[in-house]
Amino acid sequence: MPQTRLIGLIGGMSWESSALYYRLINETMQRRCGGHRNAASVLVTLQFESLLQAGGEGRWADVAGAVAEAGRRLARAGADFFLLTANTAHRFADEVERAVGLPLLHIGTPTAAALKAGGLRRVGLIGTRHVTTSSFYMDWYRDHHGIEVVPPAAEDCAMLDAIIMDELTQGRIDDRSRQRVLAVIDRMRLAGLQGVIVGCTELPLLLDGAAPSLACYDTTRLHAEAAVEWALGASGAPP
Numbered sequence: 001m002p003q004t005r006l007i008g009l010i011g012g013m014s015w016e017s018s019a020l021y022y023r024l025i026n027e028t029m030q031r032r033c034g035g036h037r038n039a040a041s042v043l044v045t046l047q048f049e050s051l052l053q054a055g056g057e058g059r060w061a062d063v064a065g066a067v068a069e070a071g072r073r074l075a076r077a078g079a080d081f082f083l084l085t086a087n088t089a090h091r092f093a094d095e096v097e098r099a100v101g102l103p104l105l106h107i108g109t110p111t112a113a114a115l116k117a118g119g120l121r122r123v124g125l126i127g128t129r130h131v132t133t134s135s136f137y138m139d140w141y142r143d144h145h146g147i148e149v150v151p152p153a154a155e156d157c158a159m160l161d162a163i164i165m166d167e168l169t170q171g172r173i174d175d176r177s178r179q180r181v182l183a184v185i186d187r188m189r190l191a192g193l194q195g196v197i198v199g200c201t202e203l204p205l206l207l208d209g210a211a212p213s214l215a216c217y218d219t220t221r222l223h224a225e226a227a228v229e230w231a232l233g234a235s236g237a238p239p
Contacts, residue, residue, distance in 0.1 A: 001033055003040055004233040008079025008102065010070045012046035013086035014169035017201035017220065021085045024224035032228060039228060042077045044070040048169070055088075055130065064092040071100030081105055083227055087127055087199045087219060091136040108137075110226035111197060111219050112145040118215070120195045122148045124188035126181065127199035129161040137199060150193055156184045160200075168202035178206050182213070189214040 007025065011018030022043070029039040046066055054062040067089055074082050081103040084090055090107055097104040115123060131137050138149040151157065163177045181203070185196050195215040198204060204220050 001232055003029070003231050005080035005231045006078055007039055007041040007227050007231050008071070008074035008077070008082030009041055009043040009085055010046065010067055010074065010082060010089070011043050011085045012048050013051060013084075013089060014048050014202065015045065016169055016171055016205065018043065018045060018085050020201065020204065020220060021083070021224055024221055025227055028225050028228040029231075032232065039231060042074055042079050044073045044077075046070055060092065063089075064095055067092070068096045068099035071096055071102065075100055075102050081230060083107070083223060085220075085223075086201055087137065088130040090140070091130070091134065105223070105227055105230060106140075107219050107223045108140055108144070110222040111217050112141060112147060114217055114222055115147055115195065115197075116145065118195070120215075121146070122150065122192075122194055123217070124185070124191075124193040124196040124214070125149050125151050125199050126160055126184060126196060126203060128164050129157050131199045132157045132160065141197075149197060150188070150191075152184055152188070156187070160184065163206070164200055164202050168205055173206060178210055181206060182210060185212045185214050185216065 009021060025041065026038045030037055051063050051066060067084065071082055079102060082100065083105050084093065084107065087107055093104055093106055125132055132151040141147040141149045152160065159180060163181065167174055167177060188196055195217060198207065198216050198218045201220045204218050207216065
């Protein structure tokens with residue numbers, strides 16, 4: 001099956017998750033097509049330190065501008081659609097898509113489809129503080145798909161953010177941190193939630209091989225797999 005659309009990736013948020021995306025996309029393409037088939041793609045890597053500083057100072061317009069410019073570079077390179085390889089960056093997904101002029105495959109779209117296929121309507125969320133303490137992410141699932149997304153307790157939000165930013169984005173995998181994340185997931189199970197959205201593109205590095213007590217929906221993997229399907233000619237444009 002030939003690839004008909006060139007995948008564009010905006011990465012560097014962090015490079016650890018960008019590398020994971022690259023691996024998952026190519027593993028999926030090889031699994032779908034066999035042989036030595038890998039995915040044709042274009043990656044623009046942003047400077048994460050600059051984005052962190054701007055976001056920390058509340059200069060989200062500067063972050064959005066940098067992401068949009070990366071998208072325009074993808075368009076000039078011939079990408080047919082693009083992905084933001086970070087959940088946080090989706091707070092300005094619509095704005096960036098308009099600025100770039102290419103279809104954006106939203107990270108929530110394949111995750112919402114998987115949740116609905118499993119009959120889940122009320123789920124937990126783990127990720128950075130920008131995702132778990134802001135409303136944009138939870139509002140998107142509610143408004144577009146009727147799914148209620150419940151964030152962790154405040155102390156768990158802070159703990160998860162520290163693990164992601166101080167360890168995972170630096171390439172550190174700590175088993176003690178893995179157990180702490182699994183404990184958060186178990187508290188969500190005890191609270192009666194039906195599943196958990198892994199709303200961070202670095203957390204899969206920590207949860208790989210783990211056995212959480214609640215079904216986890218890995219946004220990174222689902223996003224990468226959806227990108228391959230669309231690259232291979234899935235009809236329509238990314239929702």
